[in-house]
Amino acid sequence: MTEFVPRIVAFCCNYCAYAAADLAGVSRMQYPPQIRIIRVPCSGKVDMTYLLRAFESGADGVIVAGCLEGGCHFVEGNFHEKARVNFARDMLAAVGIDPARLEMFNFSSSMAPRFIEIVNEVTERITKLGPAFPKKVKFTDREGLTKREFLYKMLANLAIKTPDKTLIVPEKLKEFGRIEYEAAKCIGCKKCQDKCEEQAIDFQRTFDLSKIVQKKEISKDEKITKRRLLYMTIANLTVKQPTNNILVPEGLDEFAQMQFVPEKCVACEKCIEACPEKAIFLVKEIDFPRIIEHVKRSRKQ
Numbered sequence: 001m002t003e004f005v006p007r008i009v010a011f012c013c014n015y016c017a018y019a020a021a022d023l024a025g026v027s028r029m030q031y032p033p034q035i036r037i038i039r040v041p042c043s044g045k046v047d048m049t050y051l052l053r054a055f056e057s058g059a060d061g062v063i064v065a066g067c068l069e070g071g072c073h074f075v076e077g078n079f080h081e082k083a084r085v086n087f088a089r090d091m092l093a094a095v096g097i098d099p100a101r102l103e104m105f106n107f108s109s110s111m112a113p114r115f116i117e118i119v120n121e122v123t124e125r126i127t128k129l130g131p132a133f134p135k136k137v138k139f140t141d142r143e144g145l146t147k148r149e150f151l152y153k154m155l156a157n158l159a160i161k162t163p164d165k166t167l168i169v170p171e172k173l174k175e176f177g178r179i180e181y182e183a184a185k186c187i188g189c190k191k192c193q194d195k196c197e198e199q200a201i202d203f204q205r206t207f208d209l210s211k212i213v214q215k216k217e218i219s220k221d222e223k224i225t226k227r228r229l230l231y232m233t234i235a236n237l238t239v240k241q242p243t244n245n246i247l248v249p250e251g252l253d254e255f256a257q258m259q260f261v262p263e264k265c266v267a268c269e270k271c272i273e274a275c276p277e278k279a280i281f282l283v284k285e286i287d288f289p290r291i292i293e294h295v296k297r298s299r300k301q
C-alpha cells in the first residue's frame, strides 16, 4: 500500500505569514514539500469560497495564516478572517468533514521557526486523519451563480452527511444571517425587494391570515400604523381563527407576502434599512439543513 501524503494549502498574508514562510526558505529551514503556499494581500481576503475550492481541488487540509492579532496592515482583516474560519469549521463539521482540517494561525514576519513548527504539526495531524474524501471530488460549476449560491453549492458538493441543525453565526461575522419579517407590519411596498441586489426577496400572492390575526399586546412605544390598525380591528372582530391561506387578487400588491430566499442572502441589511415599517430584522443564525437540502434539490433539476 502506498503511504498517504496529505496535500495542504496555506493561504498566507503578504505582510507577515508569507514573509515568515519566505524567511524560513531563505534560512534553509526544512518543511514538508506538500504544503502549497498561496500569497494573498491580507488574510481577510480569504473568502469562504477560496477555502472550499481548495478542498474541491484536492486539499486534505487548509491553513489560513495572517498577522499577529493587533498587527494586521488592514486593521481588522485577521480578526474578521478568524470569525470566518471558525464559521467555516462549523459548516464543515455540519456536512461531515472534520473541522480539524481547517485552521487559522497568526505570525509576525520574523516567526520563521514558528511557521515551520505549525506546518509540521498540521502535516502530522492531517496525515493521521487520512484523505479528506474517499474519492476525487468534482469541481462545482460557478456559472450563473452568485458568490453565496456558489458557496452553498460547493458545500452541498463536498457534503459527506446531511446537516441536521441550524448554525449560530458569530456576531463578528457580518456576512451571514437570516432575515425575519413581521407580516403584520408589512404594507407590501416592496422597497426591500428593490434594494436587495442578491434577489433574495420575493413576494407571493398567498396571505396567511392566521399569522396576522392575533390578539397581541401592543407595547406603548409601538407605532400604530394604518396597517396595524386594520389587523388589530380584524383580530378584534374575529369569531373563529382562520385556518386557510387567502389568495391575494391580481393588482392588490399591497397585501403580497414577502418570501426570503436564505441561500441567496448575504446579510447586507439593505432591506432592513429600506423598510419604512421596520418590519424586517436580522437573526444571527442560518437554517443550514434547509439551505443544503434546497441546493441539492435544485442541482438535480
Ligand code: SF4
Pocket: 179, 195, 196, 197, 198, 199, 200, 201, 264, 265, 266, 267, 268, 269, 270, 271, 272
Ligand atoms: S440582507 Fe441583503 S441580501 Fe439579505 S435579503 Fe436583505 S437586502 Fe437581500
Ligand code: SF4
Pocket: 181, 185, 186, 187, 188, 189, 190, 191, 192, 193, 258, 274, 275, 276, 277, 278, 279, 280
Ligand atoms: S419594505 Fe417592509 S413594508 Fe415594504 S414590502 Fe418590504 S417588508 Fe413590507
